[in-house]
Amino acid sequence: MSSIVQHIARFIGLLFLQVLVLNQMTILGWATPLLYPLFVLLLPIGMPLGWQLLLAFGMGVSVDAFAQTGGMHALALVFMTFLRPAILGVITPKEGYQPDDQPTIAGLGLSWFLVYAGLGFFVHHLVFYLVEILSLVHWQHMLFRTVFSWVASLLLAILALYVTYPKAGKRTL
Amino acid sequence: MRNLIRFLVRNNAFFLFLLLEGLSLWLIQRHQAYHHIKIVNSTNQITGGIQETYHDITGYFALRRINDSLQQEMAQARSGQLPPAYAAQLVKVDTVVDTIYEQRYTYWPVKVIASTVHHADNYAMLxxxxxxxxRxxxxxxxxxxxVGxxxxxxxxYAKVMTVLHRDFRAAVQLKRQGLRGALRWxxxxxxxxxxxxxxxxxxxxLGDTIITSGASTYFPKGIVVGTIADFSLTPGENFYDITxxxxxxxxxVRYGYVIKDQYLAEKDTLMTLE
Structure with a gap:
């Protein structure tokens, strides 16, 4: 029960952090951190994919409504969400996932989370910037921005987890 | 066949995925065709309201800078650099020159409540x-x-295509030389x-000022666009590559002016006469 409240709060918190703060930021004029995919990455591991996709679409469309980007955020986030089971599968711990495992730093460790979130954010950012530019003429530029923004988002995601889960320090690496 | 059906049943999330991606694509396509959308849809009223509140709050932090630029603008207006008027000259045989000024452009003050610079195509909201x-x-x-x-x-609210948009073009000229050209991002x-x-x-x-030429109906002549940062000429080319x-x-940018050309209808009618 409390976890549902937690997810709703995270949805709203990340949405407003993204549209009111992060979207106004450009790092060195090159990239904007896109932190909202963290919402999907932190959904329970066992959640039915259909629900995940619907929630991802809701989040994406909300960000789009503020950023005036049509459906670009929605498209990228739904794409990432669809690949999430595959990402989770690739980096399954030796003993497999336990029923109460949380896909967080506190739950599965920092190195696991780095690979997990790293892959997730990369897929999302790549699709997003590809759709935004809608051409392959400027592919170097697109790739550069993807990587730039990806690093920023990933650092921010880890920072956010350490801030909101102070106990994470107990199980690093 | 049975395998196919089993595949479909087991993968209904896949069809949801396709559906949602299709929906996203449709939203993107609808958004890209911005010039067909005469009315910004109702979600913009909501998000616009929230963004406006946010702008009101953060606006305080920019007050000092805004004050400075207002003062600068006042100085400009005093020295008559804003072109608000159209000079109608009547030259008579007895050489009495009667100059009257008729208001041609109207400037409406607006706040820029949101703007982007890092997208592939950028917009601002007023x-x-x-x-x-x-309009x-x-x-x-x-x-x-x-601005755009x-x-x-x-x-x-109004949505503005800023200069930082791949479809933006403006008729401009070099202030010193009077040479006309086109501006693109x-x-x-x-x-x-x-x-x-x-x-x-x-x-x-380098540093030559570029102003609007007044050839389009969007901007009066003489609005500052920018300065030459770099130019080169590729051998065999007729045109300079100017940045x-x-x-x-x-x-x-926090505030600005929407320009209305009072002679717009007249100009349009004339252009369509032929």
Missing amino acids: DRGTKDSV EGMGVIGPAGI KVVAASPH APFSPTQAKLDYIVEPADLK VDLATSFSS
Whole structure:
């Protein structure tokens, strides 16, 4: 029960952090951190994919409504969400996932989370910037921005987890 | 066949995925066709409201800077650099010159409540819409120079295609030489644009000012666009490759003016006469 409240709060918190703060930021004029995919990455591991996709679409469309980007955020986030089971599968711990495992730093460790979130954010950012530019003429530029923004988002995601889960320090690496 | 059905049943999330991606694509496509959207849909009223509140709060932090630029603008207005008037000259045989000034352009003050600089195509949002006669096709300038064109307006908000958009074009000229050209964005730079169609040989210098030429109905003549940051001439080419430092800082522009050309209808009628 409390976890549902937690997810709703995270949805709203990340949405407003993204549209009111992060979207106004450009790092060195090159990239904007896109932190909202963290919402999907932190959904329970066992959640039915259909629900995940619907929630991802809701989040994406909300960000789009503020950023005036049509459906670009929605498209990228739904794409990432669809690949999430595959990402989770690739980096399954030796003993497999336990029923109460949380896909967080506190739950599965920092190195696991780095690979997990790293892959997730990369897929999302790549699709997003590809759709935004809608051409392959400027592919170097697109790739550069993807990587730039990806690093920023990933650092921010880890920072956010350490801030909101102070106990994470107990199980690093 | 049975395998196919089993595949479909087991993968219904896949069809949801396709459906949602299709929906996203449709939303993107609808958004890209911005000039077909005469009315910004109702979600913009909601998000616009929230963004406006946010702007009101953060606006306080920018007050000092806004004050400075207002003062600068006042100084400019005092020295008569804003072109608000159309000079109608009547020259009579007895050489009495009667100059009357008739108001041609109207400037409406607006707040820029949101703007982007880092997207592949950038827009800004204004806090005035059709209720204040802001319409599609009007030019927008800021305290430092041109900002963009209104592409859609709802009752209370308007959406502006800024210079930082791949479809943006403006008729401009070099202030000193009077040579006319066209301005387009230098894609993905938040501060620079390109000046096309300046034929060689031309006496160009770094730092030369570029102003609007008044050839389009969006901007009156003489609005500052930017300065030449770099130019070169490829052997065999007729036109210079000119890079322009834009005068407006698109990431920090907070207020501006929507321009209405009173003679727009007249000009349009004349153009369609032939």
